[in-house]
Amino acid sequence: MVSGSLHTRSFGYVDPNFPNPGGVNDTSIIIYGYTPSIALAAFAAAWFFVHLVLHTAQTCKFRSWWWITFSVGMIFEIVGYIARSLSAKQDPYNLNYFVLNYFFIVTAPVFIAAGIYTILSALIARLGSQYTFLRPTFILAFFITSDVISTIVQIAGATLIGVKESNSEDPTTANNILLAGLAYQVFAMSVFVILMLTFEFRARRAIKERRLQVFCLSFTVATLMVYMRTIFRLIETAEGLGANLSTTEVYFACLEFAPIALVALLLCIWHPGRCLGPKVRDSRERFAKRHGSDPASVQY
Template sequence: MGDRPPPQGYIDPNFPNPGTDGDATIIIYGYTPSIVVGVLGCVLFLVALIAHLFQLLKYRSWYFSTMIVGIAFEIVGYAFRCLSAKVSPYRVNFFVIQYFFIVVAPVFFAAAIYTVLSILINSTGRQYAPLAPKLILWIFITCDVVATIVQIAGAALIGIAYSNRKDPTTPNNILLGGLAFQAFSVLVFIILFASFMWKARRVLLKVVSKGFYFAFILSVIMIYLRVCFRLAETAEGLMENLSTHEVYFGTLEFMPVVIAVWLLAIWHPGRCVPKVAVRDVEGEFDGY
């Protein structure tokens, strides 16, 4: 034990390390998570879950059900951040579980966005879109799933490395690779999305309300902002500025996702998107 190097990273002087099995020698977050952020996350996403679930059932917008799954994941993730804040910030499984659920949740939000875009393309005409609706759905969902699997593997390996006092550089590079791939695939989607929303704007504004049109655009921007933050944070390196100050997490991970989820609750596609377009796209996907 005496020849082991001292722990490199953040140790909370006001929160002694229990030193039990499953505890890292340092706080992997780079800070002690705030209970306020954890509770706010649980409350805001729980209320959003109720709002989305009510409208999902009322308007029978089953194509948008992945939003429910994503919001539920966010609630679990922030619940484990609460455990880190109040029970032990050194507990590796708390860190990995909260990271898993908070990172995976936007994949379900993205799937819902891809589906809505496919429906909008169908409602305005294929001539405004560079790709067929079903291709947009399956290409970008596949990209998100692959990217997320790589990210989760990297995060888990980082936790194991810190727990065993080993160099976490390789796991961080794995995480970075997954984030870089996701950022690239979402950027391609943003380009296709922007092209369609601009070319079809006159037709779209006759099909959906102006409020929904701009809320949908802003929600996509918020999700991409969150992806860019995660990429920048990981590229900067472990225990650097972005990853060791919770204010960045709060303003560039937590806040953008909350805004996106609430925008799509206020201007819910089940209420704002024409039912005829929805039926046509659902039929097309069923036959794919």
């Protein structure tokens, strides 16, 4: 059984108002660096549940099954914040709650990003490959594979951190593993952002002709929100356990929850299935025919 006494290292946090139950799965400190807010966790779970329903309903309505990965991302967010709620309400020292919270909240943006990568591929198919340097199939394969690899490394690092803390051992190596996964994810996402912005700039006339300006704007903001969230995670991990970013929940709320919540809202209002249609590799001709004989007559 893990001892309920104060952690011997300087970054250990024990809530004076929440005695350590000393259960078999309890660590000697609260790994979060604070006791999570039940209000934030419950609100986040409810927010993502509402958007799970709205996104899935629109995906079914417009038969845009390629966007179903976003709904999977919403499910992961919900499970992650339910685990965080259990940490907040029942036992913030519980290692299982922490690992579940971290696993699902960190993994959720992988599915969300997969949908974002697919949007760019769909836009290239509709507007023309002459505006980009890479083929849509390569974009999907490379960036999705990069996200999967980086996330596996991050989860391995986070799990090791939990184990090390549970055994009152130095978690530096585990934190470095987590940092390596995040660094690669930021690198890959940086390449994607440059590719996306370059494509949108070169295809700006075609975007205007198809009246896709508002959709592309929401897509751009959504991408930058995911990118900002990834950068936050990298800086937080680089600071190390016990630093200001990792032990202040307001940063988590503003730079982890809020960006993904905004992405869910934007792409719910301008749903890719409604704006781009049911197929990823839809040709420009079929796209124009489905929405009207004159491409410029398409309304968004």
